[in-house]
Amino acid sequence: xxxxxxxxxxxxxxxxxxxxxxxxxxxxxxxxxxxxxxxxxxxxxxxxxxxxxxxxxxxxxxxxxxxxxxxxxxxxxxxxxxxxxxxxxxxxxxxxxxxxxxxxxxxxxxxxxxxxxxxxxxxxxxxxxxxxxxxxxxxxxxxxxxxxxxxxxxxxxxxxxxxxxxxxxxxxxxxxxxxxxxxxxxxxxxxxxxxxxxxxxxxxxxxxxxxxxxxxxxxxxxxxxxxxxxxxxxxxxxxxxxxxxxxxxxxxxxxxxxxxxxxxxxxxxxxxxxxxxxxxxxxxxxxxxxxxxxxxxxxxxxxxxxxxxxxxxxxxxxxxxxxxxxxxxxxxxxxxxxxxxxxxxxxxxxxxxxxxxxxxxxxxxxxxxxxxxxxxxxxxxxxxxxxxxxxx
Amino acid sequence: xxxxxxxxxxxxxxxxxxxxxxxxxxxxxxxxxxxxxxxxxxxxxxxxxxxxxxxxxxxxxxxxxxxxxxxxxxxxxxxxxxxxxxxxxxxxxxxxxxxxxxxxxxxxxxxxxxxxxxxxxxx
Numbered sequence: 001x002x003x004x005x006x007x008x009x010x011x012x013x014x015x016x017x018x019x020x021x022x023x024x025x026x027x028x029x030x031x032x033x034x035x036x037x038x039x040x041x042x043x044x045x046x047x048x049x050x051x052x053x054x055x056x057x058x059x060x061x062x063x064x065x066x067x068x069x070x071x072x073x074x075x076x077x078x079x080x081x082x083x084x085x086x087x088x089x090x091x092x093x094x095x096x097x098x099x100x101x102x103x104x105x106x107x108x109x110x111x112x113x114x115x116x117x118x119x120x121x122x123x124x125x126x127x128x129x130x131x132x133x134x135x136x137x138x139x140x141x142x143x144x145x146x147x148x149x150x151x152x153x154x155x156x157x158x159x160x161x162x163x164x165x166x167x168x169x170x171x172x173x174x175x176x177x178x179x180x181x182x183x184x185x186x187x188x189x190x191x192x193x194x195x196x197x198x199x200x201x202x203x204x205x206x207x208x209x210x211x212x213x214x215x216x217x218x219x220x221x222x223x224x225x226x227x228x229x230x231x232x233x234x235x236x237x238x239x240x241x242x243x244x245x246x247x248x249x250x251x252x253x254x255x256x257x258x259x260x261x262x263x264x265x266x267x268x269x270x271x272x273x274x275x276x277x278x279x280x281x282x283x284x285x286x287x288x289x290x291x292x293x294x295x296x297x298x299x300x301x302x303x304x305x306x307x308x309x310x311x312x313x314x315x316x317x318x319x320x321x322x323x324x325x326x327x328x329x330x331x332x333x334x335x336x337x338x339x340x341x342x343x344x345x346x347x348x349x350x351x352x353x354x355x356x357x358x359x360x361x362x363x364x365x366x367x368x369x370x371x372x373x374x375x376x377x378x379x380x381x382x383x384x385x386x387x388x389x390x391x392x
Numbered sequence: 393x394x395x396x397x398x399x400x401x402x403x404x405x406x407x408x409x410x411x412x413x414x415x416x417x418x419x420x421x422x423x424x425x426x427x428x429x430x431x432x433x434x435x436x437x438x439x440x441x442x443x444x445x446x447x448x449x450x451x452x453x454x455x456x457x458x459x460x461x462x463x464x465x466x467x468x469x470x471x472x473x474x475x476x477x478x479x480x481x482x483x484x485x486x487x488x489x490x491x492x493x494x495x496x497x498x499x500x501x502x503x504x505x506x507x508x509x510x511x512x513x514x515x
Contacts, residue, residue: 138468138509
């Protein structure tokens with residue numbers, strides 16, 4: 001089995017770029033990754049690209065060959081769609097392909113164009129990641145689904161509603177602080193706990209600042225075999241040493257526990273076993289905080305906190321940039337932005353930069369060796385976890 | 393367009409005849425089902441649901457999808473009926489129903505589209 005290195009990463013700015021096409025966004029990220037990697041485009045043997053709603057937002061299906069063409073590639077290309085976990089799956093399948101020896105160079109990533117449509121339209125297209133018959137037809141939007149989980153969490157662990165909202169506001173505030181110096185982030189501005197608490201409600205108990213923004217953007221990662229990296233004298237010091245994926249019942253109503261995400265538990269266990277680590281070995285993590293409560297569920301599923309203990313982590317400072325286990329130093333989906341089908345690749349790009357030392361927040365994790373990414377689809381009916389390590 | 397299995401299930405609530413499907417090993421689900429996701433059984437029978445269930449979690453939605461634009465704000469809840477849970481729009485003032493409240497299920501209509509919607513109503 002070949003070891004897998006991240007040879008280069010590329011991102012577009014995450015933000016509001018309504019006039020830009022998906023193909024243009026992805027081409028920018030792919031070329032940035034190529035420049036970072038120093039790998040010729042001719043050497044790319046496979047393109048794995050994540051995208052969620054291209055057929056709805058751009059009327060464009062059959063996306064992968066179009067994006068390959070836009071990026072100057074002529075290799076086999078496949079689109080992966082698992083809602084917000086699309087790019088995580090695209091990266092995971094790229095890792096597996098390189099490990100198998102089938103390819104030495106895979107370009108993986110994702111793209112999403114969202115702001116060309118208005119908020120109600122985007123709300124409707126995001127909702128297709130829930131169970132159409134049993135949830136969407138009962139008025140469940142995505143914020144509503146996570147609100148149902150947040151309320152169930154408070155009930156399960158006996159948390160007062162005001163305390164719940166305050167702890168969630170601390171997560172939003174933390175992630176905004178982390179994005180301040182990230183040039184790719186949608187919101188490079190502070191958000192106080194008070195401002196978050198004063199925001200209009202979206203789906204109670206979640207307010208506007210509990211929700212990630214609507215974002216355009218793309219991500220691209222060059223995954224190469226160790227042998228290829230050595231033979232071509234690449235500067236590829238970060239390795240993907242663990243990958244895992246899990247699934248769960250689609251609808252919340254069909255799950256044993258409404259405030260837990262076992263798909264992510266499974267993905268984490270698989271990835272940790274694969275990497276030969278456990279949760280205590282992790283120095284830094286990028287997790288899928290599409291809503292503030294999602295960060296809580298993520299850090300519990302990743303084994304950093306017992307169920308019920310993760311809620312107050314940001315308030316207590318433990319997951320802040322200067323805490324013991326910084327979470328979402330990129331700003332997370334909350335402040336960096338969430339171009340749905342690109343996010344899983346963006347997490348790998350940000351973790352690579354953090355571990356290489358060229359991220360604006362790398363100083364907060366000086367000496368870090370093990371980073372974890374957690375990418376979730378829907379209300380975590382899909383989850384993908386990766387473990388990255390400093391290899392040299 | 394109809395959705396066989398789902399439509400019949402939904403409309404049964406209008407006749408106060410709500411049901412779920414139970415596999416040969418007693419696992420309850422909502423239809424249509426061919427295989428039990430818990431045990432793999434392919435043997436299902438329709439069984440009556442209890443008339444009322446208990447609200448397990450609930451939210452007030454202020455920012456709806458276009459198909460519920462005129463309904464907002466509205467509550468939606470996950471209700472435990474025992475053998476199965478059901479998600480429904482709450483037919484009551486937003487914020488007036490709480491976790492633990494007893495509700496019944498019925499068929500109502502979206503104020504936005506007029507389409508049939510599963511609603512739950514305080515007992």
